[in-house]
Amino acid sequence: MRHSKRASGSKAAPVTPKRMSIETGMMGNGHRRQLLEIVQAFQQFSRDTSEEEVVATFLKSAISMAKASRVRLIRNDGGNILVECEARRSQNNAIVVSHGRRPVESEGLFRNVFNSASLTYMPVFLGSTSFVQAQAWANPQTDTIDSPMLCVPVLLNEESKEILCLDTRSDTAPLDSTLVDHLTLLSAQAVMKRENLRLRARIALENRKIEEVEVALCANKRELAHMQRMSQTGSWRWRAATDTLEASSEFLRIYEISRERSIPSGKLINLTHPDDLPLVRIALVKAIAARRVFKLEFRIIVGFGEIKYVQVEGHPQTNDTEDLQYIGVTVDVTERRNAENALQAARAELARAHRLSTMGEMAASIVHEVYQPLTGIITNAEACLRWLSKSPAETARARDSARRVARDARRAADVFRGLRAVASNSGITKVPVDLDDAIREVAFLLQGELDRANIRLRLETAVAKPVLGDRTQIQQVLENLIRNSMDALLPVVGMQKSLFVNSASHDPAFAMVTVQDNGCGFGKHSAETLFDALFTTKPNGMGMGLKVCRSIVEAHGGLLQAERRERETVFRFTLPYIDGTSVNDIQN
CATH class of the missing domain: 3.30.450.40 (GAF domain)
Known part of the structure; x- marks a missing residue:
C-alpha cells in the first residue's frame, strides 16, 4: 500500500x-x-x-x-x-x-x-x-x-x-x-x-426495490388477467421454430384447453370449424410467408360441440437470430355475433311487419278515400232514378244527377290513380295548380252538407301564384280537413258553428292553407298523435284520413301540422310555388 x-x-x-x-x-x-x-x-x-x-x-x-x-x-x-x-x-x-x-x-x-x-x-x-x-x-x-x-x-x-x-x-x-x-x-x-x-x-435497498417491482408485477399480472377476462381477450405468442404457442389463461379458457406451458398449433387447428378451416389455413400460410399482420374471424368447436366465434390478430416479431415469432390476441366475439344474428332476424321480421302494415294502411286508405265518391255516386244515382220514375219524368233534374254521378266516378278514378302511383313508387304527376280555384271548388261541392249541418263557411283566398302538385290529391287533402272540422262541429250547441278556410303566401317559396273551426277539438291528445296510423277520435273513424293527408302533403314537398287553441282547432299545410308569377304566365 x-x-x-x-x-x-x-x-x-x-x-x-x-x-x-x-x-x-x-x-x-x-x-x-x-x-x-x-x-x-x-x-x-x-x-x-x-x-x-x-x-x-x-x-x-x-x-x-x-x-x-x-x-x-x-x-x-x-x-x-x-x-x-x-x-x-x-x-x-x-x-x-x-x-x-x-x-x-x-x-x-x-x-x-x-x-x-x-x-x-x-x-x-x-x-x-x-x-x-x-x-x-x-x-x-x-x-x-x-x-x-x-x-x-x-x-x-x-x-x-x-x-x-x-x-x-x-x-x-x-x-x-x-x-x-x-x-x-x-x-x-x-x-x-x-x-x-x-x-x-445497497443490496438491501435493491432487494426492497426488487420486491416492490415483483409485487407490482404480480398486481399487474392479476389486473391484466382480470381485464382479459372482462374483455374476453386472450394473448398468445407463436414460435415458428417449435410451432407452439404460449398463451394466457383467458386464451386457454376461450379454447377450453387445460393449462399447458406450450400448445402445439395442430391442437388449435383441430378445434377450428371444418367449414372455416380451408380459408383459415390459406390466410395464415400467406401471412406467415410474407411476414405480415393477419386478422381473421372464424368459428371454433369446443367442449361438447359448442360453437364459438373468435377474432384473431397477429403481428410478426423477428429477433437477432431470425427466429420468426408472432404475438397477438384472440377475442371471443360469440355474444356479439349472436346479437348481430338476432338483430338481423329482428330487422327481417320488422321489415315483414312493416310490409304488412303498409298493405293494411294502403287498404284502409283505399277504403277511406273511395268511400266518399262512391257514396256520392249511390246518392246521385238514386236521385236520378227517382226523377225518372216520376210521371211525367223530370229529365232535367235526372240529367243533373247523372252528371254528378259521372263527376263522383271521375273522383273515385282519380283517387285510385293516385294510390296506384304511391304503391308503385311511380311518383306524383305534378302540374301547375291554381290553389284558390281548387279551394273554391271543394267548398262548392261541400256547401250543401255545410248548410244542412248549419255550419257557416268563410273563405279567404289570396294566393297570387300557382303551386306545383296534383290537383286531385290537393283537393283530397282539403276535403278531408274540412270534413274533419264538420265532424268536430256537429256536437256543438248554443253557439254559431264556424269554419274558416284561408290561403295566403307563407314565404317566397311556399303557399299556406289554413282550416280552422270552433268545434270540440281533439281532447287531451297531442297534435302529433293525430297523424299516427289507425288513431282516431271519432266513434266510427278508421284513423287513416290525417295519415294519408300528411303523406300527400309531404310527397308534394310541404308540411302538415295541427294546433290546438283555447276554443279553436287549426290545421295548416304548405305547398311549394312553381317558377312563374301566375297561371297565365304558365299557360303562355
Missing part, C-alpha cells in the same frame, strides 16, 4: 523504510499490545452494524494504540476539508467520540497533506518527532502545530479521500514504523467493514 516515490518539492517527510526497520523489534511488548488492540478492534468491527459504530471503534482503537490526545478522521469532500469524526481523551483519561462534520482548522495545511497522500500513499509527519526530522508544510506564521502530528492516509480503491490524524501528547512515546503499519492495517479493515456495510445497505 505504500510507495517509495514522493512528489518533488514536497515539504512533508514520509517515514523512510530504512529507519523504520531499525525501530522494529525494540518495543516488543508495545507491539504485542497494539496487535491485541487490533484483534479486539476486528472483533468489534464484526459486531458493529452501522458505519457510525465502525468509525467510532476505529478512532477509539487508533487513539488507544498511539496513546494520542486526539484522533480525527478528516475527509476531502470535493475540495472541502471537513472533520468527519473525532475522538478525544477526557480529564479522567476516558475516550469520547463525537460525530458530525465541521470545517477543519488550518485548511491549507491539511490540503497539502491530502496532495502528498494522493501522490505517495504514505503517512506524513507534521512537526518534530524523535526519530524523523520532518517539518510542517504550512507557513509557520499562519499554521502552527502545538504538538507533533501523524497523518495516515485511509485508502479506498487506491484513492485517499480520508486521512487519520493523530495529535500526540508530551508524554507520548516516539512514533515508529510499526505503529504506522498497525494503524494502516486497522484503517484498511475499517474501510473494508464500512464498504461492506454500504454494499449491504
